[in-house]
Amino acid sequence: MSGGKLVDPAEEAKHIHVPTYDEILERIGRRFSAKKGKMRPWEREIARLQTVRDIVISKTDFIRSLVRLLDNLHPFYWSLIEVEFERARIRKSISCISRARKLTDELFEKYRFHLMAAEDRRELERVAREARGRILSLYKRCSRDLDLLRSLVVFIQHLPGIDPELPTVIVAGPPSSGKSSFVRSVSRAKPKVAEYPFTTKTVHIGHVNLGGEDVVQVIDTPGILDRPVDEMNIVERRAAAALRHLPGVVLFLVDPTEKAYMPLERQVKLLEETVKKLVSGKPVYVAINKADAASRDRLEEARRAVESLHGVKLAGSMSAIERSDAIRILRIVVEDSGILSK
Numbered sequence: 001m002s003g004g005k006l007v008d009p010a011e012e013a014k015h016i017h018v019p020t021y022d023e024i025l026e027r028i029g030r031r032f033s034a035k036k037g038k039m040r041p042w043e044r045e046i047a048r049l050q051t052v053r054d055i056v057i058s059k060t061d062f063i064r065s066l067v068r069l070l071d072n073l074h075p076f077y078w079s080l081i082e083v084e085f086e087r088a089r090i091r092k093s094i095s096c097i098s099r100a101r102k103l104t105d106e107l108f109e110k111y112r113f114h115l116m117a118a119e120d121r122r123e124l125e126r127v128a129r130e131a132r133g134r135i136l137s138l139y140k141r142c143s144r145d146l147d148l149l150r151s152l153v154v155f156i157q158h159l160p161g162i163d164p165e166l167p168t169v170i171v172a173g174p175p176s177s178g179k180s181s182f183v184r185s186v187s188r189a190k191p192k193v194a195e196y197p198f199t200t201k202t203v204h205i206g207h208v209n210l211g212g213e214d215v216v217q218v219i220d221t222p223g224i225l226d227r228p229v230d231e232m233n234i235v236e237r238r239a240a241a242a243l244r245h246l247p248g249v250v251l252f253l254v255d256p257t258e259k260a261y262m263p264l265e266r267q268v269k270l271l272e273e274t275v276k277k278l279v280s281g282k283p284v285y286v287a288i289n290k291a292d293a294a295s296r297d298r299l300e301e302a303r304r305a306v307e308s309l310h311g312v313k314l315a316g317s318m319s320a321i322e323r324s325d326a327i328r329i330l331r332i333v334v335e336d337s338g339i340l341s342k
């Protein structure tokens with residue numbers, strides 16, 4: 001289960017169906033009542049057992065595509081999954097199913113002989129019941145694993161379709177600094193914008209055509225606070241996953257207004273101590289947003305604070321709600337970093 005090349009996991013996961021244990025049982029129940037022509041009693045019992053075997057195997061065949069999908073998952077997607085699911089738990093659930101499938105065939109072979117050798121009708125029925133019971137209990141034992149894998153697949157079906165091969169600008173920053181407004185302005189994506197903090201709960205993608213074949217992917221992320229990653233909540237950790245694992249450059253938005261969710265010093269601390277550590281070497285650009293709503297003094301103060309930092313570049317100030325202004329800043333970031341030509 002290590003990260004690999006790009007697949008569109010959401011698309012692939014749409015073809016994967018994970019049944020519940022009850023669904024498997026119900027399916028067996030339906031097939032079981034089917035009449036089996038003229039057969040000798042032991043032949044009929046073997047045929048019935050074969051039906052049970054075929055149903056449990058085909059119902060759990062999803063495990064092969066799921067394992068393939070997980071093996072090829074980009075580390076960014078893994079980190080989003082790990083915000084919600086424990087990797088060890090996923091592995092355990094996969095083993096439960098794989099083991100059950102393996103043992104099913106072993107039991108089937110073993111009981112086929114027992115059924116053939118049964119001495120009378122009563123023994124035949126007893127052995128047949130025992131064989132069915134043992135096969136089914138293998139899956140009953142995995143019922144919580146089936147439930148977990150089922151939620152995992154549904155989760156994967158809703159992962160954002162990011163293309164790690166496209167030039168990417170990850171828009172990050174404190175809550176309410178205008179990240180979603182920026183992504184709305186530059187792309188056709190329409191992430192929700194609101195006055196209150198923590199509006200954005202997960203990662204959203206927009207595409208921007210900068211002319212010709214120049215397409216840039218802009219990623220809207222949830223707001224983050226100035227604290228270490230292991231103290232972050234689930235929503236912040238989704239932003240951290242993007243900052244840490246997606247290739248690209250970062251555009252950090254500062255809110256210089258009096259109403260900012262956190263004071264300027266904390267925004268700078270967030271940039272210096274949290275973001276720079278997370279991105280480990282990716283270029284970080286800063287734009288001072290809400291230029292229309294901040295006083296000249298505050299804008300100047302924010303500019304000086306950003307310029308005094310090492311390892312980040314000031315792209316300028318802007319009003320993210322103005323499309324042309326947001327595009328101007330995006331162009332500065334794209335051109336200066338050269339991501340289009342990479």
Ligand SMILES: Nc1nc2c(ncn2[C@@H]2O[C@H](COP(=O)(O)OP(=O)(O)OP(=O)(O)O)[C@@H](O)[C@H]2O)c(=O)[nH]1
Pocket residue numbers: 174175176177178179180181182192193194195196197198199200201221222223224289290291292293318319320321322
């Ligand atoms: N005046 C002004 N307001 C802005 C600007 N950009 C964003 N806002 C406002 O700031 C508030 C927060 O904007 P969002 O785009 O939702 O901010 P966000 O950073 O995505 O917020 P979270 O997702 O909660 O972290 C909204 O009321 C926006 O209208 C700007 O350039 N000027």
Ligand SMILES: [Mg+2]
Pocket residue numbers: 179180181191192193199200220221222223
């Ligand atoms: Mg937002």
